[in-house]
Amino acid sequence: MSDRIPEACDLLIEAGFVVPVVPHGVVLEHHAVAVTGGRIVAVLPVPEARSRFAPRETVSRPDAALIPGLVNAHTHNPMTLLRGVADDLPLKVWLQQHIWPIEAAVIGPDFVADGITLAIAEMLRGGTTCVNENYFFPDVQAATYKRHGFRARVGLPVIDFPTAWAASDDEYFDKADEVHDQWRDDALIATAFAPHAPYTVNDANFERVRMLADQLDIPVHLHLHETAQEVEQSLEKHGQRPIARLDRLGLVNERLIAIHMTQLTEAEIHLCAERGVSVVHCPESNLKLASGFCPACALERAGVNLAIGTDGCASNNDLDMFSETRTAALLAKAVAQDAAALDAFSALRAATLGGAKAIGFDDRVGSIEPGKEADLVCVDLSALETQPLHHVVSQLIYATGRQQVSDVWIAGRARLRQRMLVDIDIEGVLSNARQWRERIAGIRLS
Known part of the structure; x- marks a missing residue:
């Protein structure tokens, strides 16, 4: 003894x-x-x-x-308040005729804070401890995640048209710099640039994102090759597929967190592997919007870091990483026509360490090892x-x-104890959700 x-x-x-x-x-x-x-x-x-x-x-x-803890590597968590408002529609119609008009009517700091609070409660009850967030008002997002002790990398939005967050290109970048500076040394919260997509961001803004991401040493979180239509439009407008255009602009590197990636050639898969790109697979959103199938098995076998994301509740309609990871594993087998594709251990890795690596948190979380948080x-x-x-x-x-x-x-701080949320007022969260439902129901779409 x-x-x-x-x-x-x-x-x-x-x-x-x-x-x-x-x-x-x-x-x-x-x-x-x-x-x-x-x-x-x-x-x-x-x-x-x-x-x-x-x-x-x-x-x-x-x-x-x-x-x-599960890492949800792509979310739009304020959109939890839009769960189910425009279902069973193709991506372009869903986004342009329903989601964007509703957002224009309701988006603001309260919408963002209340939506994220609802999302945090849902995610904690489902074993998710970290998100890669992509939405407007990142200052409010960061403060809300911090208040609830939730780990997040918050996207700094860039898009080619005015929104409630910013009215011009310069304002998007000026505000991005302010939010990044405020949270640069935080233990739980970090930032990433979040240019929306190749079809909503011009070359000059992409070049600016690349330069600043290098200077600030932060990732670039981007919807990419989400649909066949996106690829066709890029060929018509730019004479290049979207990933080739991004490569020309210097963005295809280890900072890139590429979301969806349903339309890929073998050469593009190997390019991602060579450059250290991380791919976030959002199978349930892709299935629901009929966007296509991410070749998850081919990406993984090529050596690409693979992560899992739920996307937003407006297109999924939940933040259930257990369901998402199961769907990812099953879909990978069907797409590869190989029952051994994305086996259980590999799927769990994608939902944990793969997500942590994608967002640059793998030195902190994603595995159970001494020294990690x-x-x-x-x-x-x-x-x-x-x-x-x-x-x-x-x-x-x-x-x-x-x-x-x-x-x-x-x-190390308890956030859920024997199925009971710690320090979250469930009744208050539910009451806010009901109020937003009533407000959104009253919006008239043209």
Whole structure:
């Protein structure tokens, strides 16, 4: 027996299974994770953890899998308030005749703050601890995420027409600089440039984005090759496919977070691999809008970093990363015509470390390793829907529902405890949602 005095730690989480993501393909049975100062200090068998540590708090979940917090790598979370307003329409009609006119009538700081608060509550209950956000009023977004202790990379919008956020090109960039400067050293919040898409941003603004992203050392978050129509229009207008145009402008590099990517040639896939581009696969939104199929398996096998995103609730219609990741895995098999494509471990990696890497947070989160921040999720696998438990990660990807998330921590701070949200007024959130429903219902579309 050792006479060593136990080490103090803030939190010890004991789980039936720990899925660290790194190393790949590993499941650790009857392990514990020790947390101090918001960071993971050890991952070790439960008996050793009990001997080594004297925790201030112990959470024991013998029927649960402990996984890294899920990273939703592409969201428009204020649009949670537009859930279901214009369903079953093609992308162009949906966007131009419904979403944009409604947004023009309601968009503002209150809409953004209330939509994000609703989204945070939904995401926490589904095991998501980090988002890559893309919307207007990034100052309000950042403040709202920070207030709720939620990790986010917030997009700094750039688009070729006036909006409620900015009236001119210079104002978009001036405000981007202000928001970035305000949050540059924050522990939870970071920024990225978010030029909307190749069909809504001109060459001069793309060149400006590239220059400033290099100077500020931040990513570029961009919808790209979302539909066949986008590619056809680019060929007509620019004589190039969108990704070739971006390459000409110097944007196809390791900073690029390319969203959707449903229309890709083999050469474009290899270009992304060579340049270090990350691709965010949003399968349910692409399916619902009939936008096409991202070749997720081909991208992964070529060496492209693959992440998962839900897109916004106006086109999905939820923020359920368990459902999204299952759909991604299943769709990858159908598209590749290969049942081995995007296996369960690879799908979980895409939903965690792949997303963290895409948004430049992989040194902080995305896997359960000592030194990383304790963004952690307990998933109860004791329910009959996930029994018998032959293969933990297969159950997580192919059978688990988000309602099985029991506990969530961000930087070691409890945000969901035995299915109860911590420090979020659910009744207030629901009341705000109902008020926005009434206001949006009264909007007349021309």
